[in-house]
Amino acid sequence: MDSKLEQLAPPTQWLKEYVQIGLIISFFMTVALSQFYRTIASKVLPDAEEHLVNITQQQIEKIGAYTDQQRNKLAALTQEIEIHQAFTSGARKHNERLNLFVQSYLRLNDFENVLLIQTNGNVLFSAKAPDAFAINLKSAPYNETNLGKAFTQTLQSLTSTISTFSYDFILKKPTMYMLRPVYQNGLLLGLIAAQLNHTAFHDLAQEYFELGATGEIVLSSISGNMVQIISPTRSDPHSAFQISSYLLDVPSSFIEKSVLGGAGKGVGLDYRNIMSVGSWGYIPDFAWGIVVKMNLDEVLHTTYLFQYLYCVALFITIALLCMYLFFFNSKIREWLVTSWHTYATNYIPPRTALGALLIASCVLVCLVGYSYYHTLEQQALEQTMHSAKIKLQDAAWAIGNDVERVMLRTQAIADDLSIGRLKKEDLIIRMNRELNESPFMLGLTIAYEPHMYDPQRRLFAPHVTHYHNDSSTEYIDTLYDYTKAGLQHLEGGDWYNASLNKRSGTWFPPLLEKKYNKVVVRFGVPFYAVEDQNNVTPIGVIIAEYNLDEVNTIARKLIVGETGYAFISAPDGTFIYHPNKTYVDNRETMFDVARRMVSEELKTIGTTIKTTHDGIQHYTDPTTEASIWINFDTIDHVQWKMGVVFSEQEIAIAPETVRRIFIWVVICLVMLLIALIFTIVPIDAGNQHAFSKISTMISLILVSALIVLFWGIWRTEKLSNNRGEVIISNETALQSFLVEKEQQAMKRYESLTLIPTGILLYSISFPDSEHVALSGYIWQKYDINDKTTPRKLSLPEATEISIKKEFEQTKDGVQTIVWKVTATLRQYYDHTKYPFDQRTVVIPFIPKVGESDNIFCIPDLVDYMDLQEKGFLGISRQLALSEFSIKKTYFSFNAESPTTTLGIAAPNEARNTTNMQFNVVLSRTMINALIMYIVPVLVILFSLYAIFLEASGLVLEPVEAISSLIAPYSGLLFALILLHGSLRNNYKVGGFLFIESLFFLAYITLLLFIFHALFSTRSSMRNFMDKLAVILRFFFWPLQFTCWFIVTVVVFY
């Protein structure tokens, strides 16, 4: 072989022309791709912005057109004789006729309601909910409603006005009104108000045509010092009135700019903190901002391919240019070599020192990579803290708002009593109406000083409650003398004297009100005699019982990380809300918890929270040694403390980011090591021995890099959770989840039946790629008094199942049943990234089929604590897995809606679709894939290379070539096809598996070799084929491994 090769011209001569042509082609490719990329990139973003601007304008015009249409319809209504008669004759006399007229008008004109309002503020007529609107819009608290404010503006300007779109506590939902004055013969009769159908605006905000996959339209408005989203968005159908943030001094987000009257376009972070391209504008009729936006990634998607191609072309050009200059331009080469020798002689230490420098660089790269990772970790923590702070402020503001409404309403009753607007005979009616209109108040008490209500009656204290649509009235004065001092021993404390003496609004500590079986907080305010103009001597007290449901809902939504939670405490530290309900029910304080945990650190933190307005505290959990952060703030008006607790461990950098850092470090190391090889091995003479050395060493580096890369990918594979599941990692998380379910059940006047359930798996195996076989024990605990719940276990999705009752025990009123289970479940797994894929084995527990919606299996976390089995939760130590290792196990509740109605028409909305499931996250061990597929492919490639080396030095006739080369090549191809078939058979996917790229590379190589064998026998092609043989000989392994390396980086980056 060598003798034949030596007859050829040295590679540096015959390669020259190829390199020149390659250089020219790659240079023009680079220039063309660069221009193409720049042109596309410079057009894509402005085009997208312009497109979004047009859509913004279109939507503003559509909203304007709809508004004008409704305005004209309302204007026409003001001309109707029926309306005029209603004002002039009094609506009640014509109620029936007017009602018919207005109802037909509503049907035709897309309004929700029509109200007639006299200039003195009295609502004369309402087509819907007339009792709710038996009010005066000039009186508190109705003058503060959106309808009340719009009434005032319309009356003052005698101009058509649209109210704000906000929560209406009369109708208990967000409403928006359009008002207009009504004239007859030049005289102002009153105002007409039409409740707009806001779904029409929501529909306009949900027109995603021409907005790609991520585009959405966001409507927002200013509410106080906050800006809030008022429409559902594509990415969050529940965003309306749920997402809000403070207006900053310098508006930064699209939404802020839009509500402040701005119009524009640009790129920035949206309300989800995702980079977006957006356009924004202002709708003056409503004082709304409108934002139309798309994710930046989607907009720039088309440019990414050209960016990659451009980079590749640039790299090839530079490489070829360097090669050309160094190898084929004698002057430059001489100059470089001379300079290098001079430089090396004078300045550079010997090759070993240079090698040491490169090795040091490798170490430096590793350090930089780690340092960058550490910086990102810090940034992630800071961002989470900032986000927690913003969420906390928003939640505290929302609760403060609710609290203020209680105070305003209670104060309004007190004021009305003090100025005589509320007559004594109307007390109960007013109390009932207030409670009807205020879902956040459970009860009201008006307690008079002795003989102040009626000189003949010593005490008078009606207590009206509204709970679960039941209203009741009782008289506290018949139960006990509330004016007596020293009633602190009572559950409610000395509420009367405390309020009376303070002379202003007072919030009391929380108490568990037995009547409602829930914790309530009371607000008391005194009122005065009508003749007492200066409000000097109070003659009674009004007590409002604040319903904490809304507070709990707000706090429950405040979650940071996987297991983070929020709490609220009274000024004395008593918990008003905590996910662990026992703290609240037992009226425990933060200090009680600290005492129980024997934690001085927690006690100090409690004191700091109690005495400081807001801040952040850190402590180490004495049990888990986790690093815990507590961000806290004060709720206005009540001085309650609200805190959000989260674990630092859960604020990890995204595994993708870590993997990318790792990949970059490996790439840098590979390049440095290759440079090191060129430093060590002298190749400037074009010596074939040197080429062989370099080829071998590069191959070794790439193999090592691949091994490291595979390890890194395996380590950084993201532990994916199923969409829509609620992870239950501890008792607090479980309690938090159950509170919501309990409330839902209470709305249906039902209660929950909980079945603590545990599992211990002894074996997990995969008979094929779509099934999992399990065996182990499942235990369930039933209340012995509960005879209705069936004692049975059901594992849905099981194709084969065997459940045997293994053991049963009844103790302390609890019946424990242990089932021995062997089952095969059908499950879907994604294998595209094999052998770096994961499998999450999901074992769902359904306690019943087609029975009550209130029966839940819940994780029996308490019993797990007692189990001897440590290691992974729910996994026996005896469990052996051949191909996988367990990464984690956890319980969760899957809240995903069913994707089908299963043929049942009109499924009940309240139906419980949430079931407990036990999850085992498995990560594949590489060794199996290595033995089964990677090693065989390597062996085939090695055989191929060996045959080629043996044959490439020979001059063969065509027949000889077929027998000596093509036959063994075909044999290898056949082996490869068999192996590939086995792979596809074992791992069924629609697309390609990652590991298949190795097979495809082997196919290409084989075809190249067959092509070489076929054409090397022809004398006309022999020269070219000999050159190709040299290239294949030296670059076979480096090319193979480089391709593997590139494919791995591209797939997993």
Added chain:
Amino acid sequence: MKSRTIVIVAASILLLGSFIWYLRHRTVTTPEYIKVGILYSLTGTMSLQELPTVDAVMLAIEEINEKGGVLGKQIKPVMFDGKSDWPTFAQGAETLITEDKVDVIFGCWTSASRKTALPVLEQHDHLLIYSVQYEGLEQSPNIFYLGATVNQQIIPGIVWSFENLGKSFFLVGSDYIYPRASYEIGKYVIKALGGTIAGEEYIPLGSRNVEAIVKKIVETKPAVILNNLVGESNIPFFEQLRAAGITSEKVPTMSFNFAEIDLQNLNINSMIGDYTAFNYFQSVDTKENTTFIEKFRKKFGEKRLVSDYMEVAYSGVYLWAQAVEEAGTSDPKLVRQGLKNESFNAPEGVLSIAKENQHAWRICRIGKIQSNGEYGIVWASMKAIQPVPYPTEYQSKEAWDSFLNQLYEKWGKKWTAN
């Protein structure tokens, strides 16, 4: 292929590519500024109110220039003195448009000056940004009316007075188009509310002869005086009212043209308790307003006061600049199209243009004079009020146009009585 040939071909292509690139990227030299006209009375009876407005416009121009101008060009203001003489405004508009080639005119204070300049603007299809409250009853495509229409200022003033001060009104005004037309609408409103008109009197614009009016007020004893005097006439009017024993406690005055700046010329103590309906007061509590006042005082003196028309004139420059940026040109015809969709977070709140009539949505505020010479806001609309230039609920557009024509004819084809 020979190496030399390859190198020559490559070099030629490179050279050609560079030349094409140069042709595509060469810059075109264009003027470095945009001219804007400022057409106000710098002298005469109206200069008292119009000069401060010029200051506000100049402040906005300076701020925009400091930030790099508009479309990368500096704004160059060109002044023309209207001299409180209405025909001069038409002449000024002509000069600014044809000789100075300005791209927009900020100016005209009185309705008389605007009405005189209007034919010139329409003839040249140009653009005027008008920043003073006015009577409405006009809608030219060449003017953007940023000042309040009657339903954004005078009607709320009347209704608020009716509800809070009394039901009998005495109407006082300068004798020109704005007070006459706005009171005509006001009279319909008073009638609709069920109020009475105790008297209605006008004096020539700039006149100090107010004795007869004061005498009639004393005689008729109204519950509220509605004051629409413009310019220097306010000073003798209030002085003589007080001299006649009419204080704010006895008969409060609701003014429509009497800003903080006008208060400076009177004894503050005698004015405490009177009211003004405006869209902006210096006491408006917004971050933007604090910044605006700070900047104005930094430039023009710590004791300077700002008022409604100054604030709107200032905001008007910004609105125009935004429209130019978005249109990518200062051509008045194209800028007019863009201006219809503009909004600006002004010191008073968001100022938006209603595209259907080129007027601005404005928040109305009622202010009560306080001892510190400022207005304490006693009522403000919850949000901006829609501009309605033609109040057709009282009479048709044609009837309003006919009413204006009658006045014009009566005054000898002028927009003022004198």
